Amino acid sequence: MYDVIIVGAGAAGLTAALYTGRKNLKTLVVSVDVGGQCNLTSSIENYPGIEKMPGFQLTREMEKQVKKAGVEVITGKVIKVEKKSAGFVVKTKSKEFEGKTVILAIGRVPRTLDIPGEADYLGKGVHTCTTCDAPLYGKKTVAVIGGGNSAVDGALEISRVGAEKVYLIHRRVDFRADEMTLEKAKKDKKVEIMTPYSPVEIKGDKFVKSIVLKNNETNEGKELKVDGVFLEIGSIVNTSLVKDLVEINESNEIVVDTRGRTSQEGVFAAGDATTVIYKQCIIAAGEGAKAALEAYNYLTGGKGLGFDWAKK
Numbered sequence: 685m686y687d688v689i690i691v692g693a694g695a696a697g698l699t700a701a702l703y704t705g706r707k708n709l710k711t712l713v714v715s716v717d718v719g720g721q722c723n724l725t726s727s728i729e730n731y732p733g734i735e736k737m738p739g740f741q742l743t744r745e746m747e748k749q750v751k752k753a754g755v756e757v758i759t760g761k762v763i764k765v766e767k768k769s770a771g772f773v774v775k776t777k778s779k780e781f782e783g784k785t786v787i788l789a790i791g792r793v794p795r796t797l798d799i800p801g802e803a804d805y806l807g808k809g810v811h812t813c814t815t816c817d818a819p820l821y822g823k824k825t826v827a828v829i830g831g832g833n834s835a836v837d838g839a840l841e842i843s844r845v846g847a848e849k850v851y852l853i854h855r856r857v858d859f860r861a862d863e864m865t866l867e868k869a870k871k872d873k874k875v876e877i878m879t880p881y882s883p884v885e886i887k888g889d890k891f892v893k894s895i896v897l898k899n900n901e902t903n904e905g906k907e908l909k910v911d912g913v914f915l916e917i918g919s920i921v922n923t924s925l926v927k928d929l930v931e932i933n934e935s936n937e938i939v940v941d942t943r944g945r946t947s948q949e950g951v952f953a954a955g956d957a958t959t960v961i962y963k964q965c966i967i968a969a970g971e972g973a974k975a976a977l978e979a980y981n982y983l984t985g986g987k988g989l990g991f992d993w994a995k996k
């Protein structure tokens with residue numbers, strides 16, 4: 685019986701593991717991969733204390749620290765977490781683990797277009813996080829795909845950080861983004877709005893060179909020379925493993941309170957999979973630390989949090 689089973693080894697899960705390990709709690713991390721979405725960015729430049737580092741290197745450092753704290757990290761996809769009379773059972777296809785508490789840190793997966801070239805150029809010109817990667821495109825030409833606020837805001841941000849030209853490409857004529865944001869994009873001389881176009885292929889050599897579009901009214905094809913493509917078409921959380929265990933909101937996120945507690949006592953959650961806004965590595969890490977301390981607090985009957993600098 686583990687004290688804590690953490691599902692997911694992204695920034696949230698690894699930080700939670702560091703904290704529970706250092707509290708001498710018997711901890712198991714079960715995850716499909718180690719690093720999660722942070723691995724997808726070639727350069728993290730907004731994680732304090734680290735000026736610039738490839739995402740996978742940052743998560744390798746986290747993993748080293750977690751293992752040094754005595755935590756067991758194994759590869760596996762959790763298909764179900766169930767409540768038992770005492771604690772919880774965490775199931776993969778071939779194994780079952782029992783834990784007194786569970787921390788869910790399952791993150792999100794960016795929604796993709798599923799078109800030729802997209803997967804080949806992920807991280808080599810195809811990006812799914814504008815806030816993170818826009819600064820790489822100073823004086824360059826990029827395409828932003830999507831019709832919501834994040835796409836329109838994204839196009840404005842890329843223009844603001846110095847891109848030469850930004851195509852904002854949406855499959856419909858009407859945008860879901862709010863009017864004010866859209867007005868700003870229409871007034872921005874570097875942003876060209878292209879509707880109703882759907883991307884059909886991304887081409888390049890080592891890096892992206894162009895994007896092929898289809899006009900959804902006329903079927904006419906078009907190829908635009910671009911240095912980068914930003915997908916701002918949302919992301920998804922797969923909460924099927926806990927849908928009968930914890931409250932999930934309409935966006936399929938795990939509902940947590942400000943202490944990382946879910947609706948199920950003994951189950952905590954952190955990071956991008958939760959209702960906490962702003963999906964960033966540092967935020968996921970901080971929320972992971974909170975969930976871990978809360979699990980410790982739960983396991984010690986509320987005696988655990990006696991930091992003298994944080995007396996209640």
Ligand SMILES: Cc1cc2nc3c(=O)[nH]c(=O)nc-3n(C[C@H](O)[C@H](O)[C@H](O)COP(=O)(O)OP(=O)(O)OC[C@H]3O[C@@H](n4cnc5c(N)ncnc54)[C@H](O)[C@@H]3O)c2cc1C
Pocket residue numbers: 691692693694695696697714715716717718719720721722723724725727728729730731760761762763789790791792793794811812813816817925954955956957963964965966968
């Ligand atoms: C391309 C890209 C670039 C980004 N760049 C930056 C940046 O520069 N700076 C920044 O601060 N943020 C950046 N972000 C956002 C940041 O990566 C996320 O906010 C952060 O990774 C969230 O961490 P997390 O641990 O909550 O989730 P994730 O990183 O998504 O990790 C979830 C983990 O859970 C595992 N998992 C999921 N389901 C299961 C299951 N059923 N069983 C077992 N394991 C499971 C996954 O394999 C993964 O390891 C970027 C995001 C993307 C997509």
